[in-house]
Amino acid sequence: MWLNGYKFKFWLSREIDGKIKTVTVKRDNIGDYWICIAIEKEYKKISATSGKIVGIDFGLKTFLTLSDGTQIQAPRYYLQTLKELQKLQKQHSKKKKSSNNREFARKKLAKLHKKVANSRRDFFHKLANKLAKEYEYIAIEDLNLKAMQKLWGKKIIDYAFSEFVNILSYKVNVIKIDRYYPSSKTCSNCGYVKEDLNLKERVWICPVCKTKHDRDINASINICKVGASTFGIDGVRPIIKQATIA
Numbered sequence: 668m669w670l671n672g673y674k675f676k677f678w679l680s681r682e683i684d685g686k687i688k689t690v691t692v693k694r695d696n697i698g699d700y701w702i703c704i705a706i707e708k709e710y711k712k713i714s715a716t717s718g719k720i721v722g723i724d725f726g727l728k729t730f731l732t733l734s735d736g737t738q739i740q741a742p743r744y745y746l747q748t749l750k751e752l753q754k755l756q757k758q759h760s761k762k763k764k765s766s767n768n769r770e771f772a773r774k775k776l777a778k779l780h781k782k783v784a785n786s787r788r789d790f791f792h793k794l795a796n797k798l799a800k801e802y803e804y805i806a807i808e809d810l811n812l813k814a815m816q817k818l819w820g821k822k823i824i825d826y827a828f829s830e831f832v833n834i835l836s837y838k839v840n841v842i843k844i845d846r847y848y849p850s851s852k853t854c855s856n857c858g859y860v861k862e863d864l865n866l867k868e869r870v871w872i873c874p875v876c877k878t879k880h881d882r883d884i885n886a887s888i889n890i891c892k893v894g895a896s897t898f899g900i901d902g903v904r905p906i907i908k909q910a911t912i913a
């Protein structure tokens with residue numbers, strides 16, 4: 668490719684699949700050039716048209732808990748990189764302003780930020796594909812700020828959450844449940860609301876029907892139920908496996 672009279676080799680990150688609308692060249696803060704190609708394409712949802720619905724709870728300990736009991740952890744390498752990121756951030760802020768060392772530290776930090784963003788996106792895509800294959804409808808709670816903050820770090824939390832939900836929305840029907848709905852405190856068996864449930868209680872027993880609940884699984888079952896009624900689609904029944912906890 669020729670750019671301003673210079674010849675550049677480039678690497679295509681993925682197939683150009685659609686009609687090219689615009690091409691822009693950008694230079695990032697590390698000095699790498701990027702060719703951004705915007706395409707027009709009709710999006711086909713890849714879900715299995717199974718009519719299956721699942722509720723998802725974003726958590727502190729577990730990244731995702733599904734209403735069928737499946738729990739998905741954040742990738743370990745990602746959490747490790749976050750630690751590395753914090754270390755580099757400290758190093759960077761210690762260097763003298765406008766020194767060569769500081770510039771070097773800045774580049775190193777920017778590179779790692781990019782690596783983190785890429786690995787996160789990759790994880791989100793794979794996870795969303797897996798979910799879309801299995802389910803046609805996904806019910807989620809609208810932005811659980813505290814949980815995301817703890818897991819992904821303050822700066823990237825809003826971005827990480829909306830990024831995952833965006834990716835998911837391309838592949839499957841997503842319904843967001845009002846974040847003030849008490850999904851954790853409501854007994855998914857009888858509907859009793861345990862107002863005094865505190866954040867540390869991971870397992871609780873409903874005082875009315877005596878069902879033993881795993882906090883996250885119970886929440887995701889409730890999210891699934893609300894989602895199913897919101898979709899209001901005939902024949903869609905939440906698959907609910909009552910959690911059995913030893």
Ligand SMILES: [Zn+2]
Binds near residue numbers: 857859873875
């Ligand atoms: Zn109950």
